[in-house]
Amino acid sequence: MHHLKKHCRSEHFMHMWNSLGGVVGLLALMATMSVRDVDILCRCFGKCKSFNDLEGLRERQFSSLYKTLLNTDGKDLARLRNPDSRPLLFHYNKILPACEPKTAFEAANKGIKIKKITWRAHAETYQDLFIATIFPPRGKGKKITPFKFVLESNSIYLSIRTLVMMASNPASLEVNADNIIEDLVKPLARRLCNSRAKERLQTNFYNTLVRCINMEPGIADKLDYPIISYAIRAWSRTHNKARRMMSHLLETLICLMPKEYQWTLDRIANELSHVEIPLRFQLLSLLLQNARPFEIDIELFSRGGSEALRSLSYLWPPRLFYLLPSGISLRLFKLLGKVHPDGNFIAADETYGIETVMRCSDYGKNQSGDVDMLSALLHSRHHKNDPRDTRWRIATQRILQDREYKAMSAQDANERAKWAQSAIHLSIASGSLSLYEDTLYWARRFNGDAVVTKRLFSKDTLLTQEGLDILSGVPRAIVKHDTSLVRLKEDVERANRIILLYAEMLATFLQNPSCGLGDAHHVRRLPSKVIFQREKRLQSLMDSVGLSENEIYSAVWEPSIAMLLHVERFELKGGHVPLDSMRPRGLLKQQSFPGKPKSHFYKFLDKLGEFRDRLWQEYREGVHPILAYIEAPWPKGLPIQYLVHSMPTTWKHPMPYLESRAESILFAPRENLLSPVSLEKEAQEAVGPFVEDFIFALSVFVSLVDAGPERDDRILRIWNHAVENLTSDHIPKERAIWY
Numbered sequence: 019m020h021h022l023k024k025h026c027r028s029e030h031f032m033h034m035w036n037s038l039g040g041v042v043g044l045l046a047l048m049a050t051m052s053v054r055d056v057d058i059l060c061r062c063f064g065k066c067k068s069f070n071d072l073e074g075l076r077e078r079q080f081s082s083l084y085k086t087l088l089n090t091d092g093k094d095l096a097r098l099r100n101p102d103s104r105p106l107l108f109h110y111n112k113i114l115p116a117c118e119p120k121t122a123f124e125a126a127n128k129g130i131k132i133k134k135i136t137w138r139a140h141a142e143t144y145q146d147l148f149i150a151t152i153f154p155p156r157g158k159g160k161k162i163t164p165f166k167f168v169l170e171s172n173s174i175y176l177s178i179r180t181l182v183m184m185a186s187n188p189a190s191l192e193v194n195a196d197n198i199i200e201d202l203v204k205p206l207a208r209r210l211c212n213s214r215a216k217e218r219l220q221t222n223f224y225n226t227l228v229r230c231i232n233m234e235p236g237i238a239d240k241l242d243y244p245i246i247s248y249a250i251r252a253w254s255r256t257h258n259k260a261r262r263m264m265s266h267l268l269e270t271l272i273c274l275m276p277k278e279y280q281w282t283l284d285r286i287a288n289e290l291s292h293v294e295i296p297l298r299f300q301l302l303s304l305l306l307q308n309a310r311p312f313e314i315d316i317e318l319f320s321r322g323g324s325e326a327l328r329s330l331s332y333l334w335p336p337r338l339f340y341l342l343p344s345g346i347s348l349r350l351f352k353l354l355g356k357v358h359p360d361g362n363f364i365a366a367d368e369t370y371g372i373e374t375v376m377r378c379s380d381y382g383k384n385q386s387g388d389v390d391m392l393s394a395l396l397h398s399r400h401h402k403n404d405p406r407d408t409r410w411r412i413a414t415q416r417i418l419q420d421r422e423y424k425a426m427s428a429q430d431a432n433e434r435a436k437w438a439q440s441a442i443h444l445s446i447a448s449g450s451l452s453l454y455e456d457t458l459y460w461a462r463r464f465n466g467d468a469v470v471t472k473r474l475f476s477k478d479t480l481l482t483q484e485g486l487d488i489l490s491g492v493p494r495a496i497v498k499h500d501t502s503l504v505r506l507k508e509d510v511e512r513a514n515r516i517i518l519l520y521a522e523m524l525a526t527f528l529q530n531p532s533c534g535l536g537d538a539h540h541v542r543r544l545p546s547k548v549i550f551q552r553e554k555r556l557q558s559l560m561d562s563v564g565l566s567e568n569e570i571y572s573a574v575w576e577p578s579i580a581m582l583l584h585v586e587r588f589e590l591k592g593g594h595v596p597l598d599s600m601r602p603r604g605l606l607k608q609q610s611f612p613g614k615p616k617s618h619f620y621k622f623l624d625k626l627g628e629f630r631d632r633l634w635q636e637y638r639e640g641v642h643p644i645l646a647y648i649e650a651p652w653p654k655g656l657p658i659q660y661l662v663h664s665m666p667t668t669w670k671h672p673m674p675y676l677e678s679r680a681e682s683i684l685f686a687p688r689e690n691l692l693s694p695v696s697l698e699k700e701a702q703e704a705v706g707p708f709v710e711d712f713i714f715a716l717s718v719f720v721s722l723v724d725a726g727p728e729r730d731d732r733i734l735r736i737w738n739h740a741v742e743n744l745t746s747d748h749i750p751k752e753r754a755i756w757y
Contacts, residue, residue, distance in 0.1 A: 053668035199240035398449030492555035627661030642704035
């Protein structure tokens with residue numbers, strides 16, 4: 019079939035066609051073929067459309083074949099009768115892309131769906147046929163629906179031209195009133211949005227749409243949320259005069275939506291997420307002013323704004339406050355707090371897929387969210403880098419003390435767990451590492467309470483988005499109140515102390531017979547999550563502040579290495595987690611590495627691998643003294659594959675220690691690599707899973723340099739060394755060729 023298609027698309031088409039016997043020969047051939055083979059042949063013919071068919075010869079032949087195949091009952095006396103009576107119309111239709119445009123339009127008019135590839139060889143012919151069909155010189159035209167494949171296959175300018183002609187042709191607009199939104203407007207709005215079309219083109223499109231609705235009001239009944247969403251994105255990309263015009267058009271479209279479309283604050287929050295931060299409050303005001311059921315005008319800096327907010331009886335989703343600029347969201351929150359003194363105006367956070375202290379809170383009444391938690395989050399975000407504003411911190415500490423008291427005085431274990439987790443969440447929401455540390459010290463009193471401790475070790479407590487942010491110790495942006503590198507290092511070290519405190523609590527917790535390793539899973543994941551959150555935050559921090567690689571390493575990664583080694587040493591020394599084959603991989607084993615990190619992260623991983631190797635050498639020699647007498651190739655510390663658990667091929671930065679280990683493995687002396695394995699049980703127990711991975715060492719040594727002469731030289735050196743030094747006579751030469 020591939021060769022048939024190739025010849026049919028070439029200048030030798032007629033030779034191939036005649037060799038098949040033309041229409042008569044193909045009718046006879048296809049009548050003997052299976053349904054599957056008929057389908058393959060029809061698809062093959064359908065792909066034989068090409069631009070070099072200048073005389074239309076190929077199109078005419080395929081059109082003749084298609085029409086003859088449909089003549090199964092012999093009613094078309096001008097054509098041969100198809101001897102195959104099987105109902106194969108679905109398969110025959112796959113020839114249509116290669117037929118004449120007129121044949122394709124006749125089929126489309128009968129309700130046959132045409133693929134958009136049809137138009138490509140002769141676009142102008144299809145366009146002319148489309149315009150003539152939809153806008154005939156006399157009478158009403160036809161609906162777009164059967165012929166929309168032409169719009170889908172063409173540039174957006176044909177769709178815009180069609181819409182403009184609709185606005186000046188009432189008869190055609192009336193015919194397409196109930197389908198113009200689905201067939202023309204919505205696909206065109208999506209294409210304009212995805213292609214980021216120029217603002218003039220977008221404005222003209224929505225202006226023409228409004229004109230069509232004014233001419234034929236029934237079109238408005240088909241307006242829906244996607245159309246408004248595309249219009250909002252078009253509005254956000256306009257400027258000055260065009261934005262004012264687009265604002266008017268957007269307001270008009272929202273007001274024209276059918277009454278059954280009732281907006282919610284959650285849907286508004288979704289729309290805010292699609293525009294830039296400075297435009298979000300303006301969009302919020304526009305939607306609240308025009309969308310049903312709200313239709314109110316809010317003004318945050320006037321008395322009228324409070325009255326308007328009081329009229330809203332809806333719970334506000336926390337996500338909406340996160341999306342607005344920090345100052346505006348805090349102002350809105352305070353106004354809502356004044357008009358709702360009972361605090362019942364925040365919805366429970368339903369941002370599924372993301373762990374957050376708001377979603378994990380269940381301390382409010384009914385279905386409302388935790389107002390105090392959201393207040394702490396918003397104040398922390400707005401006043402994060404301003405040490406002069408302490409009033410909100412004092413209020414947060416007072417609320418925190420109240421929750422700690424409720425946790426200590428509760429009689430029910432689940433109630434204690436709820437309020438203890440609430441206290442931890444609130445300390446995280448405050449953005450204060452010192453408050454988080456103090457609260458965690460307070461929570462140690464529940465070490466003997468399995469229910470409370472399990473809740474504190476849960477994913478909802480440890481791995482929330484806000485918790486990982488604060489434990490990273492790296493701010494999102496450095497401003498004038500916090501430019502000290504010393505402060506950055508202090509925050510990282512304080513965050514490390516919190517992680518170590520969790521490790522100590524876990525050790526005490528596991529001494530309880532009712533507690534198992536499953537409860538410790540998220541505590542052991544915490545260090546790796548924090549490490550990679552630091553790497554992510556440092557990317558933007560370095561770009562905005564201009565810190566050097568060495569400064570970042572000394573302030574962030576040196577303390578991080580010390581923390582990871584401390585946790586691993588603590589686990590090894592106390593035996594708090596059983597030693598298994600996954601344990602030597604370290605605390606980062608379950609985390610995926612970034613594709614192209616900065617050089618300071620390479621240095622961090624390289625140094626971490628070096629120090630972990632020393633740590634495990636001390637530990638293993640203490641457990642197995644015979645290890646001191648075991649020579650190469652067995653490592654005394656960690657094998658290379660446990661130093662870095664994966665090595666992305668995109669990494670091209672020097673890692674001296676890891677590279678030297680790989681080189682020592684690949685170019686080891688013959689007597690080391692081919693020495694027999696000791697049969698002593700004690701020696702085998704000492705070696706255990708600690709065996710160097712030759713393939714991993716090879717990938718490290720080769721992938722750390724770019725493709726080119728240096729990489730080729732390394733590969734050749736490894737190959738020569740293996741051939742010259744690692745060849746043995748264990749396998750006869752006549753059998754060696756099998757491998």
